[in-house]
Amino acid sequence: MARNVLSDLSKVPLFSECSDKDLRMTASSVKEVEHPEGKVVVREGQSGVAFFLIAEGTAKVTVKGRTRAKLGPGDSFGEISLLDGGARTATVTATSPLVLYGLSRWVFNSILKDQPDMIARLLAGMAGAVRRAESGVLD
Amino acid sequence: MAITPEPHHFASVSVLRGLSADEIAAVHQLSKPREFAPGEALVTEGERGDSFHLIADGEAEIVVGGEVLGTLGAGDYFGEMSLIDGGPRTASVIAVSPIRTLAVTTHDFQRLLERNPNVTRKLLVAMTTRARASMKLTD
Numbered sequence: 001m002a003r004n005v006l007s008d009l010s011k012v013p014l015f016s017e018c019s020d021k022d023l024r025m026t027a028s029s030v031k032e033v034e035h036p037e038g039k040v041v042v043r044e045g046q047s048g049v050a051f052f053l054i055a056e057g058t059a060k061v062t063v064k065g066r067t068r069a070k071l072g073p074g075d076s077f078g079e080i081s082l083l084d085g086g087a088r089t090a091t092v093t094a095t096s097p098l099v100l101y102g103l104s105r106w107v108f109n110s111i112l113k114d115q116p117d118m119i120a121r122l123l124a125g126m127a128g129a130v131r132r133a134e135s136g137v138l139d
Numbered sequence: 140m141a142i143t144p145e146p147h148h149f150a151s152v153s154v155l156r157g158l159s160a161d162e163i164a165a166v167h168q169l170s171k172p173r174e175f176a177p178g179e180a181l182v183t184e185g186e187r188g189d190s191f192h193l194i195a196d197g198e199a200e201i202v203v204g205g206e207v208l209g210t211l212g213a214g215d216y217f218g219e220m221s222l223i224d225g226g227p228r229t230a231s232v233i234a235v236s237p238i239r240t241l242a243v244t245t246h247d248f249q250r251l252l253e254r255n256p257n258v259t260r261k262l263l264v265a266m267t268t269r270a271r272a273s274m275k276l277t278d
Contacts, residue, residue: 013270080271083264089271119259120252126266127224133273138201139188139220139229 005030005101008053013129014079017121025111030101041092041100048081048088050104057098063090070095082108141196142213144170144241148193153269154219157261165251170241175199175234184231188221190242197238202231210235222248223262 005027009015015023032055035041042048044063053076061069061077068090071077077092085105112119131137142148146167149155155166173192175181181192181199193216201209211217211232220226225245252259 014267080264080267083260083267116256119256119263123259123263123266124224126263126270127220127226129270130266130273131220131224131226131229133270137220137229138217139226 005053005055008055008074008076008101011074012053012076012079014051014082014122014125016128017125018118019121022111022115022118022121025115026103026108029107029111030103033100033102035094035098035100037094037096037098039094039098041094041098042078042081042088042090044088044091046088047085048078049085049106050102051078051082051108052076052092052103053101055099055101057094057096059092059098060095061090061092081105140213141239144193144195148214148216152191152193152216152219154223154262154265156265156268158258162255162258162261165255166243166248169243169247169251171243173240173242175238175240177234177236179234181232181234181238181240182218182228182230184228186228188218188225188228188245190244191218191222191248192216192232192240192242195239195241198235199232199238200235202233203229221245223266 006023009023009027010018015026030053041052041059054071054073056073059071060067061071080086081088082103082105146163149166150158150163155163170193182188184203194211194213196213199211200207201211208230217232222243222245
């Protein structure tokens with residue numbers, strides 16, 4: 001089943017305020033990655049260098065062995081790794097055969113080099129996500 | 140109990156976390172003193188957010204839909220999201236006593252960001268970290 005990368009990306013909070021051009025450039029830069037069921041995609045504590053969007057399949061998110069969330073097509077993880085390469089805060093394990101779109105920090109940085117004002121739109125996207133998530137935010 | 144606003148007060152603003160001492164000083168330099176009389180609205184619910192305020196002296200009430208939800212005093216701040224997205228005020232803040240603030244306008248802050256894309260990047264990381272805590276995003 002073909003998925004629309006562009007449409008899926010636009011729903012990721014980080015990319016929610018991006019222009020069509022930003023999204024097209026990002027969508028055309030992602031790499032498709034496949035994992036079998038049971039494979040650990042990212043491991044907590046390790047440095048993260050990529051953002052992933054689930055195209056097909058399901059995964060579970062665990063922290064110190066305890067399941068925190070279940071992810072499916074359209075869900076994503078790794079925004080912070082994309083931005084600063086810090087340590088992964090959770091382990092993500094495929095719970096079915098998994099197809100992911102991956103975007104590494106290097107590719108992401110080169111997109112930002114070509115579209116320098118995109119970073120302001122990423123910030124606006126994240127600000128919107130904070131406002132939606134924090135219903136009691138004072139601002 | 141009044142405070143003399145200093146750069147380190149800005150360093151504790153959540154979205155400014157991660158900025159260097161020089162960058163915090165640059166934000167502090169943008170700030171201008173404002174004064175409000177008792178009963179005056181510092182900001183009004185629903186209006187476009189065009190500034191951030193750090194309270195130096197005095198007391199104010201947070202009012203949402205006509206209901207007083209809390210109070211703010213010296214050292215408290217609000218409007219940091221407005222600096223980034225100029226979005227609508229989520230509450231009115233009404234002075235209860237004579238009140239002095241240090242205000243940074245969205246306009247001045249955006250110009251600072253245009254001159255310093257690395258600051259935008261740091262804000263993006265801080266904002267994403269905050270969103271992650273609120274939304275339980277995976278990273």
